[in-house]
Amino acid sequence: MKKTLALLTATGAAVLALNVQAATKWDLPSAYPASNLHTENLEQFVKDVSKLSNGELQITLHNNASLYKAPEIKRAVQGNQAQIGEILLTNYANEDPIYALDGLPFLATGYDASWKLYQAQKELLNKKLESQGMTLLYTVAWPPQGIYANKDIKTVDDLKGLKWRAYSPVTARIAELVGAQPVTIQQSELAQAMATGVVEAFMTSGSTGWDTKVYEYIKKFYDTQAWLPKNAVIVNKKAFDSLDDNSKKALLQAGEEAEKRGWALSKEKTQWYLDKLAENGMDIVKPSDELMSGMDKVGDTMLAEWIKRAGPDGQKVIDTYKAGN
Numbered sequence: 001m002k003k004t005l006a007l008l009t010a011t012g013a014a015v016l017a018l019n020v021q022a023a024t025k026w027d028l029p030s031a032y033p034a035s036n037l038h039t040e041n042l043e044q045f046v047k048d049v050s051k052l053s054n055g056e057l058q059i060t061l062h063n064n065a066s067l068y069k070a071p072e073i074k075r076a077v078q079g080n081q082a083q084i085g086e087i088l089l090t091n092y093a094n095e096d097p098i099y100a101l102d103g104l105p106f107l108a109t110g111y112d113a114s115w116k117l118y119q120a121q122k123e124l125l126n127k128k129l130e131s132q133g134m135t136l137l138y139t140v141a142w143p144p145q146g147i148y149a150n151k152d153i154k155t156v157d158d159l160k161g162l163k164w165r166a167y168s169p170v171t172a173r174i175a176e177l178v179g180a181q182p183v184t185i186q187q188s189e190l191a192q193a194m195a196t197g198v199v200e201a202f203m204t205s206g207s208t209g210w211d212t213k214v215y216e217y218i219k220k221f222y223d224t225q226a227w228l229p230k231n232a233v234i235v236n237k238k239a240f241d242s243l244d245d246n247s248k249k250a251l252l253q254a255g256e257e258a259e260k261r262g263w264a265l266s267k268e269k270t271q272w273y274l275d276k277l278a279e280n281g282m283d284i285v286k287p288s289d290e291l292m293s294g295m296d297k298v299g300d301t302m303l304a305e306w307i308k309r310a311g312p313d314g315q316k317v318i319d320t321y322k323a324g325n
Helices: 002-022 037-052 070-078 111-131 169-178 187-195 206-211 237-241 245-279 289-323
Strands: 024-029 057-062 084-088 134-141 145-149 163-166 181-184 201-205 220-222 230-236 283-285
Touching: 037 057, 037 134, 037 230, 037 245, 057 245, 070 084, 070 134, 070 230, 111 134, 111 230, 111 245, 111 289, 134 237, 134 245, 163 169, 169 181, 169 201, 169 289, 187 206, 201 206, 206 245, 230 237, 230 245, 245 283
Parallel strands: 024 057, 024 084, 163 181, 163 201, 220 283
Antiparallel strands: 084 230, 134 230, 145 201, 145 220
16 A cells, blocks of 8 residues: 555656646747836736646746847747747848838838738748748837937938937938938947947837936937837747647737737837826927928838839738738
């Protein structure tokens, strides 16, 4: 009897150990701080995955570029050093034009238009990621992009010579077209860059302005609402394929919910960010017609360049998007 009891106890312990070992653990690097709307959304996503998979899939979120810097995350997921990660699509514009699309100024300037652009580009985006050994789980748009500067900006000529923060190839190209000096600075480095005078102006969202306390260094935000870049959560395909069916289902369901929640949260917080910037002494400026006209021309130039680079597939995406508007 004692031997039987001991055997049962040992067997139970072994089964428990196997169950513990069966839990799959993934790392999820992100470039943004805990206060960021994307990070808030990711935190809920991670909880949802654990709950929906009954603890079989555990994802550890590494925010604020603590595991990989923003430009490194895609390669980490591609190489399976991280099984899942959040990237800013426009960071990879030099790899393929599909990554640059939602960063083109004044192509899609509101949430409805940006969602339609996403639907138009999704097939081509998925195809590109799949060819690189990854799959797209979901995206979330950033709030609309505006210009931060201390000087009066009445026309694009007023941007000439300014040290311009470029966080992607797309924003670097904008700097070139307006005559500014592009300086590559990621969000985690922005506060220090402003404090030391490395950058004088840039285009980004109210969200980034709030997260990095831009109001401590720069006092004007020109609300151009130029574009809404997207973050994408991507998964290593081999890692996904190795999951059991329950974990796959949990991941896809949590991703679907995160996409809906994230887009709604981004839209909901857009005005909140601007109000907070204003409360902290920042002047929220309606851009002049002359400035908007000049930026429109920048957008037209960049769209023409994009279509030339993207070829027939890119033209099809643009035609599909415009047909839906």
